[in-house]
Amino acid sequence: MTHALALQTFELSKRFGSFTALDRVSIDVRPGTVHALLGENGAGKSTLVKCIVGYQQPDGGAVLLGGREHDLPSPAAARALGIGMVYQHFTVVPGMTVAENLLMAKGELPAVVNWRAVRSELQAFMDSAPFRLPLDATPQDLSAGERQKLEILKQLLLKPRLLILDEPTSVLTPQEADEVLGTLRERAHAGLCTVLMITHKFREVLAFADEVSVLRRGVLVAARAVQGATASELGASMVGAAAVAGPEAPASTTAAAADTAAPPRTAPGAVRLALQGLQVRGDRGERAVAGVDLEVRAGEIVGIAGVSGNGQRELMEALAGQRPREAGRVTVAGVDYRATRAQNRHLKVRGLPEEPLRNGCVGGMSVADNIGLRSFDRPPHARAGLRVPGSLAQRARELITQFRVKTQGEHAPMASLSGGNVQRAVLARELSEPADVLLVSNPVFGLDFTAVAEVHARLRAARDGGSAVLMVSEDLDELLQLADRIVVMSEGRFVHACDCAGASRHDIGRHMGGGELTDNTPDLKVAA
Numbered sequence: 424m425t426h427a428l429a430l431q432t433f434e435l436s437k438r439f440g441s442f443t444a445l446d447r448v449s450i451d452v453r454p455g456t457v458h459a460l461l462g463e464n465g466a467g468k469s470t471l472v473k474c475i476v477g478y479q480q481p482d483g484g485a486v487l488l489g490g491r492e493h494d495l496p497s498p499a500a501a502r503a504l505g506i507g508m509v510y511q512h513f514t515v516v517p518g519m520t521v522a523e524n525l526l527m528a529k530g531e532l533p534a535v536v537n538w539r540a541v542r543s544e545l546q547a548f549m550d551s552a553p554f555r556l557p558l559d560a561t562p563q564d565l566s567a568g569e570r571q572k573l574e575i576l577k578q579l580l581l582k583p584r585l586l587i588l589d590e591p592t593s594v595l596t597p598q599e600a601d602e603v604l605g606t607l608r609e610r611a612h613a614g615l616c617t618v619l620m621i622t623h624k625f626r627e628v629l630a631f632a633d634e635v636s637v638l639r640r641g642v643l644v645a646a647r648a649v650q651g652a653t654a655s656e657l658g659a660s661m662v663g664a665a666a667v668a669g670p671e672a673p674a675s676t677t678a679a680a681a682d683t684a685a686p687p688r689t690a691p692g693a694v695r696l697a698l699q700g701l702q703v704r705g706d707r708g709e710r711a712v713a714g715v716d717l718e719v720r721a722g723e724i725v726g727i728a729g730v731s732g733n734g735q736r737e738l739m740e741a742l743a744g745q746r747p748r749e750a751g752r753v754t755v756a757g758v759d760y761r762a763t764r765a766q767n768r769h770l771k772v773r774g775l776p777e778e779p780l781r782n783g784c785v786g787g788m789s790v791a792d793n794i795g796l797r798s799f800d801r802p803p804h805a806r807a808g809l810r811v812p813g814s815l816a817q818r819a820r821e822l823i824t825q826f827r828v829k830t831q832g833e834h835a836p837m838a839s840l841s842g843g844n845v846q847r848a849v850l851a852r853e854l855s856e857p858a859d860v861l862l863v864s865n866p867v868f869g870l871d872f873t874a875v876a877e878v879h880a881r882l883r884a885a886r887d888g889g890s891a892v893l894m895v896s897e898d899l900d901e902l903l904q905l906a907d908r909i910v911v912m913s914e915g916r917f918v919h920a921c922d923c924a925g926a927s928r929h930d931i932g933r934h935m936g937g938g939e940l941t942d943n944t945p946d947l948k949v950a951a
């Protein structure tokens with residue numbers, strides 16, 4: 424018997440004010456298949472999915488499940504029809520055990536709880552589940568990858584007939600990503616459920632999806648079987664031929680140019696950033712960074728690989744002055760570095776924070792004001808303490824075009840932009856002036872491939888111009904493509920280091936999973 428549900432949308436439309444986010448989109452997701460949803464940042468993928476799970480109401484068109492039209496006034500209504508959704512952000516409750524989190528998965532408290540019966544049911548579910556987690560563990564005990572698996576288990580427990588996932592592999596090691604997607608495909612092909620997943624990774628589409636729909640600027644521009652497709656065909660339909668060669672895309676930053684151009688490398692120069700015995704505590708007082716040493720030289724990109732939650736965030740926050748350093752020393756160009764505003768200006772240290780809407784912007788303020796946060800009180804935008812009317816808006820318009828930020832104008836609130844476009848706006852602010860040291864955290868998280876290519880081109884250009892770049896990324900492929908050297912961080916320590924040329928993806932992935940970690944693993948001094 425098949426449980427998998429067919430999903431179709433018929434001419435689905437959604438407007439925000441005068442802006443059309445979805446324009447008569449008709450997709451066809453066959454039961455028992457894995458269907459990928461591709462599109463540039465701001466193409467309308469999340470909006471489409473939100474209309475299907477009842478989180479937003481379309482302005483026109485219909486959603487058909489199992490061939491029948493359904494009204495979906497709320498997420499609860501979608502759930503009742505067998506639709507499960509795994510969001511990009513975590514929804515597990517931190518203080519509750521895995522068992523308690525699973526019990527809450529239905530979104531309501533049970534009328535009677537017989538814990539013995541519940542536990543044995545959950546254990547039986549776990550024994551047959553594609554991945555196992557200890558029922559008594561709390562989310563704090565779990566790695567980010569395990570928490571992502573718990574999110575998926577919560578949905579599988581509800582036996583969804585249609586499972587929708589928004590970039591489900593962003594916090595997984597390459598091995599875990601393959602395991603999760605492989606398992607979901609098996610379940611789909613066994614007829615247990617239909618899978619619709621948003622992803623920016625072509626590798627995942629080509630390896631795991633059966634069919635793919637591509638959105639561009641709110642319009643369905645391609646729908647096809649994956650078999651026989653190539654990454655470049657998918658990329659071309661995402662951006663359209665005109666966009667790749669379009670006038671707003673400078674030749675050096677188009678997707679094709681940016682990732683294939685061989686950067687003119689010179690040997691790295693003097694040490695610009697040095698960490699010695701740096702220790703940092705995490706939010707719960709645990710030692711998140713356990714005494715690390717590192718040197719980053721002018722003209723090189725050093726990438727920190729690792730599954731999120733292994734101390735990378737705390738390390739970068741400590742470097743940026745947003746978290747106290749418990750012990751150790753940080754120097755920039757030989758000077759003790761405390762990350763004050765004056766030092767950042769003087770030593771030319773710039774940063775791209777993680778989750779830029781939360782950490783690098785004021786959501787209610789306009790795009791122009793956010794782009795001007797560093798410079799609004801300095802010439803040419805201010806003279807003798809007075810703002811120069813129109814100056815910042817003019818500069819913001821230039822940067823919006825140059826960095827291809829999709830916005831309804833420089834006066835639109837930052838929070839109205841799609842995730843990827845917030846990132847572009849912050850990049851515009853941070854990369855528009857030269858930097859000697861760049862501290863970068865997950866710079867392309869959630870960005871589509873043209874934006875990734877642009878950001879990478881800009882980071883390479885900074886490196887080639889002499890910047891010392893320290894970059895944390897959860898995407899190993901990105902680091903292998905971009906960095907000159909990689910250090911792997913696991914449980915607050917650097918457990919592995921290698922040059923990128925000739926590095927083994929599998930080997931690094933194993934270290935990311937903590938495979939080689941022992942209590943006595945020494946920190947690695949990483950020098951050029």
Ligand SMILES: Nc1ncnc2c1ncn2[C@@H]1O[C@H](COP(=O)(O)OP(=O)(O)OP(=O)(O)O)[C@@H](O)[C@H]1O
Pocket residue numbers: 439442444462463464465466467468469470471829839840841842843844869871
């Ligand atoms: N609540 C809202 N108010 C105004 N505009 C919105 C709202 N939600 C989305 N939009 C706009 O609709 C467009 C589509 O956004 P959506 O989040 O669906 O894109 P996406 O394809 O999921 O992008 P990303 O890959 O960056 O997450 C964007 O231009 C966005 O600014």
